[in-house]
Amino acid sequence: MEKPPKKKKPKKVKMTAEMIEKLRIEAELEAARQAELEKRRLEEERKAAIEKEKREIIEHRLRQEQLDKTMSKLMDMVKKCKEANRQETELAEWEFYITCGRLPNPSLCDQMNTYLHLWEKELDETTMEEASKRTEDVVKLLTDLQDLLDTATDVEDRIVNNWKWVRQLFRDHQKENLEVATYKLLRNIEKNLHRIDIPTADFNFADENLNLSIWLRVQLPVHLPNPRRPPKSRIEIAFPNVNMEVLFPSSIDCDSMAVRSVYLKYDHLSDLCASFYIPNTPSMISSALLDSVNREWRVKLKYKYDNRDRKTVVPKTDDNGNGAPCEEIEKTEFSSDEEIPLVPYKKLEPTASEMAIQLEDTLYSETKQHLTITVPDHVINLRRFSVLGGVFCLNLVYQPPQPQQFVTMDLEMTKLFLPKKLEHVDFSVIYTPPAPPPPGLRRLPEQIEEEMRLQEEEMDKLMLITLTWPSHVIFLELPIVCYWDEGQRQWSKKNIHDLKHNEEKGILTFRTGLFGTYGLATIRYVNLPYQAWELKAEEDGSVTFQITAAILMLEFNVNKEGLVCLSQLQNSPNKALTEIIGVYFKLFKLKRKMKEAGIDVFPEPDAFCYIEGACEKHWPMEKHLYYNMAQMAPCFNFAWSRWNLTAGRRNIVMQMREYVPTKTKQKNHSMLLVTPQKASLVECTEVSQVFCDDDVEGLKFSADLYNLIKAAYSITIRKKAQNAPWEMVHALYELLLAVKVLSFS
Numbered sequence: 001m002e003k004p005p006k007k008k009k010p011k012k013v014k015m016t017a018e019m020i021e022k023l024r025i026e027a028e029l030e031a032a033r034q035a036e037l038e039k040r041r042l043e044e045e046r047k048a049a050i051e052k053e054k055r056e057i058i059e060h061r062l063r064q065e066q067l068d069k070t071m072s073k074l075m076d077m078v079k080k081c082k083e084a085n086r087q088e089t090e091l092a093e094w095e096f097y098i099t100c101g102r103l104p105n106p107s108l109c110d111q112m113n114t115y116l117h118l119w120e121k122e123l124d125e126t127t128m129e130e131a132s133k134r135t136e137d138v139v140k141l142l143t144d145l146q147d148l149l150d151t152a153t154d155v156e157d158r159i160v161n162n163w164k165w166v167r168q169l170f171r172d173h174q175k176e177n178l179e180v181a182t183y184k185l186l187r188n189i190e191k192n193l194h195r196i197d198i199p200t201a202d203f204n205f206a207d208e209n210l211n212l213s214i215w216l217r218v219q220l221p222v223h224l225p226n227p228r229r230p231p232k233s234r235i236e237i238a239f240p241n242v243n244m245e246v247l248f249p250s251s252i253d254c255d256s257m258a259v260r261s262v263y264l265k266y267d268h269l270s271d272l273c274a275s276f277y278i279p280n281t282p283s284m285i286s287s288a289l290l291d292s293v294n295r296e297w298r299v300k301l302k303y304k305y306d307n308r309d310r311k312t313v314v315p316k317t318d319d320n321g322n323g324a325p326c327e328e329i330e331k332t333e334f335s336s337d338e339e340i341p342l343v344p345y346k347k348l349e350p351t352a353s354e355m356a357i358q359l360e361d362t363l364y365s366e367t368k369q370h371l372t373i374t375v376p377d378h379v380i381n382l383r384r385f386s387v388l389g390g391v392f393c394l395n396l397v398y399q400p401p402q403p404q405q406f407v408t409m410d411l412e413m414t415k416l417f418l419p420k421k422l423e424h425v426d427f428s429v430i431y432t433p434p435a436p437p438p439p440g441l442r443r444l445p446e447q448i449e450e451e452m453r454l455q456e457e458e459m460d461k462l463m464l465i466t467l468t469w470p471s472h473v474i475f476l477e478l479p480i481v482c483y484w485d486e487g488q489r490q491w492s493k494k495n496i497h498d499l500k501h502n503e504e505k506g507i508l509t510f511r512t513g514l515f516g517t518y519g520l521a522t523i524r525y526v527n528l529p530y531q532a533w534e535l536k537a538e539e540d541g542s543v544t545f546q547i548t549a550a551i552l553m554l555e556f557n558v559n560k561e562g563l564v565c566l567s568q569l570q571n572s573p574n575k576a577l578t579e580i581i582g583v584y585f586k587l588f589k590l591k592r593k594m595k596e597a598g599i600d601v602f603p604e605p606d607a608f609c610y611i612e613g614a615c616e617k618h619w620p621m622e623k624h625l626y627y628n629m630a631q632m633a634p635c636f637n638f639a640w641s642r643w644n645l646t647a648g649r650r651n652i653v654m655q656m657r658e659y660v661p662t663k664t665k666q667k668n669h670s671m672l673l674v675t676p677q678k679a680s681l682v683e684c685t686e687v688s689q690v691f692c693d694d695d696v697e698g699l700k701f702s703a704d705l706y707n708l709i710k711a712a713y714s715i716t717i718r719k720k721a722q723n724a725p726w727e728m729v730h731a732l733y734e735l736l737l738a739v740k741v742l743s744f745s
Contacts, residue, residue, distance in 0.1 A: 050345045057342075059701050060297055063677070066703040067290040067624075074627050081730050082154070103137060106144040112166045115141075119173060123180055124420070131181035132207045138174045139209050139266060142167060150588045171268045178262065182214070183422045186258055186400050187414070189218060204241040209265055213239040216258035216399060243468035244392065249429070249461050252396070257425055262393040265472075267596075269391065269517065272489045275373050275382040281605050282367055289624035289704070293676055299359060300352035301340040306332070308343040357650070364616070364649070371606035378494035380482045380521050384610045387482065387491060387519040388598050389470035394463075396425040396515050429461050429513030431497055459498065462511040469506040469520065474576045474598035476527065476551050478503065479520040481510045491519060524600045525607055527551055529614045530745035532640040535633055535736075539661045541725075543633045543732055547741065549601060556735060562727030564590050564735055569599075587734050602738045617743045618650050621676045625652060625742065628679075628705035630733035634724045635659065635717045636709070639669065640745055643684070643691045650675055651693075652742050655686060658717065670696075672705070679708045 096105055104111035119134070126134070145167050152160050185192045185203055193201040193214065203214040215237045223229075235248045239261040246259070270276055284295070334340050350358065375381045400423075403412040417423075434455060437443065469475055478501050482491040499510045512518075527549035534546045538557070544567070545556040555568035563584035569577060577597050585593070591602050608616045629638055637659035644653040655669035671684045673693055679702050684692040702708035710718055 046345065046347070049347070053345055059678070060293075062701055063293060063703040064290070066707045067293070070624075070628070070704055070706050071288055071290050073631075077726050077730050080726055084727070085151070103141060106141055107148055107163075109162045109166050112141070112170070116169055116173060123173070123176060125184075126177055126180045127184055128181045128205050128212070131177050132205070132210075134177055135174065135207070135209050138170055138177075142170060142266075142268075145170075146592070147589070150592065174268070178210075178212075179422050182212075182260055182397075183400065183420070185214065186216075186397070186422075188403055189216065189399070190402070206241055211242045211263040213241045213244075213261045214258055215239070215261075217254050219256060219399065219402065242392070243470075244394070245466040246394065247464040249463060251429075251461065252427065252463075254396075256399050258397050258399050260393070260395045260397060262395075263390060263470075264393065265390040265470075267387055267390055267519070269484055269519075270382060270387050270491070273380075273382050273491065274489075275375060275379075278383070278604050278606050279371050279373070281371065282363070285363060285367060285619045286605075286623075287620055289620040289676065292618075292620035296356050296360070296676070298340060299356045301342070302334070303352045303355050304343055304346070304348070305340055307346065307348055309346060361649075368609060372609040373606075375490075378492050380480075380491035380493065382491070383606055384524060385480075385521045386524045386595070386598075386600065387521050388475070388479070388596070389473035389520055391484070392467060392518045394465070394515055394518070395422075396427055398423045398425060424515070427513075427515060430495065431458055431462055431511075431513055433497065459511055462497065462513045464509060464511050465518075466507060466509045467518075467520075469508070471506075471574060472576050472597065473520075474572055474574060475506075475520075475522055476573070476598065477522055479508070479522045481508065482519050482521050483512065483514060484517040484519065486516075491521065522598065525603060525611050527599065527601050528603060528607070528611050528744050530601075530640075530741055533741045533745060534637070534639045535629065536637040536659055537634050537661050541634070541728075543728065545732070545735060545739075547601065547739065552599065554599075554601065558728055558732045558735060559584060560725045560728050562586075562725070562731040564731055566590065566594065587731060587738065591738060603740050603744060607740075608743075611744070614744045615645050615647070616649055617652055618676050621650070621674065622652065622740070622742050623737060625674050625679075625705060626736040627733050629736060630729045631706055631724070632709055632721050633729075633732055635720050637666070637669075640741070641671065641686060643671075643686075644742065644745065647673075647691070653691070654742070658713065672708075674705060678703055679705045681708070681712065 093105065093107075104115045106112065122130075145163055148155075149160065149163055149167075152163075189201055193203045193216070195201045195218070199217055199220060201216055201218055203212075205212045231250075232253060234250050235252065235254055236246070237248075237259060238245045242261045242263045244261050244263070246261070248254070284292075287295075348355075373381060373383050380387070401415040401417070403414040405412045434451065467481075469479070480493060481496045481499055482493050483495055484490075485492045495512050495514050497511045499508065501508045508520075530547055530549050532548040535543065537543050542557050542559045545558070546568075547554045547556075551571060553568070553570035554566065557565050557567040559565075561584075564587050565584040566577065566581055569581060577594070577599070580590075580593055594600070595602065603611070605619075608614060635658065637657050639655040641653045641655050647653045652674040654672050654674075656672045657667045657669045659666055669686070670681050671686070673680055673682045680699055681696040682692060683694045683696060699708075700711045702711055709721075
């Protein structure tokens with residue numbers, strides 16, 4: 001095989017001194033040219049930065065002027081709303097006064113206390129029918145009291161605390177009300193209960209607020225001991241009135257006892273939990289947009305001032321000529337109302353804007369940590385979960401002594417124990433699930449079978465309870481069962497075991513060793529984040545707000561009087577809330593009705609701690625934009641944009657267009673970009689390949705959406721928006737602020 005020819009090596013060129021000198025000169029010239037180019041670039045960059053700072057100063061002055069006018073309109077609207085609410089409250093109190101109703105005024109604690117005092121005089125003689133009537137009154141009073149608490153924005157803390165104190169007194173009396181009624185029933189079983197057969201009796205009662213059932217074994221003569229008699233079977237009771245079934249362990253024979261099952265359609269316990277209330281949020285991030293941008297501007301000025309080039313000064317010398325140059329001494333701290341001096345431009349790393357945003361990011365991160373509530377694993381965190389559909393109570397009580405009739409006289413005699421009240425049976429079985437085996441440990445089948453048998457024996461010591469989901473509540477996911485711990489005042493799932501669901505029938509079963517109160521808890525914000533939304537005006541002057549949530553599709557309508565209704569509800573698993581669809585309420589009432597029914601699309605400030613897939617926006621910017629949207633809703637159609645989620649915290653992106661409800665063909669959408677610094681229309685569409693934040697050519701600087709529309713659209717549009725009823729604008733603003741579609745879509 002022939003070898004390939006060898007490549008010839010290039011000859012080395014011998015560098016002469018002349019050539020070396022020439023190369024050196026060329027390198028020096030090139031270095032000098034590059035240095036000159038870099039100097040020019042830096043100078044141009046410096047000039048551009050100086051021009052940018054000048055432009056920022058001018059824009060900030062415009063921003064202050066524009067936002068001040070917008071905030072004045074907002075404050076005027078809020079004042080009108082407060083005055084209207086005050087007049088409405090006074091009128092309601094006057095009508096309440098002249099009607100002389102039998103119920104007290106919930107806002108007056110002295111009247112409520114008088115009612116309680118009169119109630120206490122009659123409490124010991126309460127029958128079930130009287131308890132039902134009293135429950136109806138109490139529920140109404142507590143609902144009215146809750147209305148006061150929901151709208152107590154400008155009420156003194158002292159008054160609010162008094163309302164909460166009175167509310168708890170009413171709840172305690174209501175609990176005692178049902179206890180006394182049950183005791184009165186059991187005082188005479190033969191007369192008050194229905195005899196199912198010779199050994200058993202029951203009682204059933206239902207109204208709009210509660211369902212109650214009692215089952216017991218009638219006390220009969222005791223049989224003589226018979227060793228051949230087979231052991232009694234486990235007691236299984238069905239309470240169809242309460243939609244509950246209970247299989248008791250063999251340790252409960254119910255002799256001389258009674259089982260009471262109650263379903264209360266109201267939840268009087270959850271707001272006693274510490275996790276029910278949101279922690280306080282810092283005022284800095286919940287302030288108005290004007291205050292926020294002014295604060296950010298001062299942070300920038302202070303950062304530039306602290307990093308300025310200080311002048312060198314030479315103090316006067318003494319007679320001996322002593323004196324050394326030193327830096328100029330100036331102020332380093334400024335009060336909130338003191339102006340920070342402007343300083344000459346200096347390139348800083350990071351820039352002033354970057355530094356301000358970093359500080360803001362730190363504040364938001366610390367706030368999220370502050371708002372996140374941590375509880376033990378077995379405790380239900382009511383910031384993440386909510387208890388729906390009321391509560392279920394299961395109690396085991398001793399039968400009170402029964403009346404004994406005299407054969408020869410029309411008399412009866414009853415032995416009484418003091419105090420005359422129900423005596424609950426002390427029963428508790430604590431079951432601890434077996435720990436999982438260590439990893440890698442091999443067990444024989446006989447060992448596994450023995451462990452399962454022992455576990456079943458331990459489980460049989462617990463009660464097996466079957467519940468049917470309440471039909472007036474929407475469960476969008478399988479609920480979990482929790483137990484009310486009265487001592488700790490919290491919902492717990494610690495003693496709930498073997499939870500199983502039949503989703504098609506809406507039935508669940510679980511085991512527990514404790515009598516007491518149970519609730520069904522589910523995740524609050526299962527409908528978030530949203531998939532899409534749209535806001536548009538209607539021909540009658542109202543505004544429709546449509547939301548496509550994670551599961552449900554909802555539509556709200558805000559009328560000219562400032563009332564809100566749920567106009568459509570789609571994809572609901574049952575017919576809950578159908579009775580309120582199309583019915584107008586004040587927003588706080590509609591929110592409560594929807595949340596109690598299982599539809600919570602009203603995220604609170606800490607919702608970001610418990611929801612994934614959302615982008616928390618700059619709070620003051622988002623709140624201000626909702627007001628602008630409410631202002632312009634009669635003239636514009638706003639809609640969801642796919643760019644919003646990835647735009648970041650300081651950017652909100654949505655589609656908008658001029659909208660006339662009577663026209664069949666509407667204009668195309670424009671893309672709106674809003675930041676804390678300005679609002680603008682950008683050269684981008686919903687189908688663009690990448691997002692572009694370049695402003696549309698020819699637009700003037702606008703601090704917010706309201707001023708953008710003033711600058712870019714006709715005077716006819718502005719007049720139509722200005723003539724919109726302030727009641728509707730305020731209600732729509734509150735609705736948008738409650739739903740927060742810009743942060744959760």
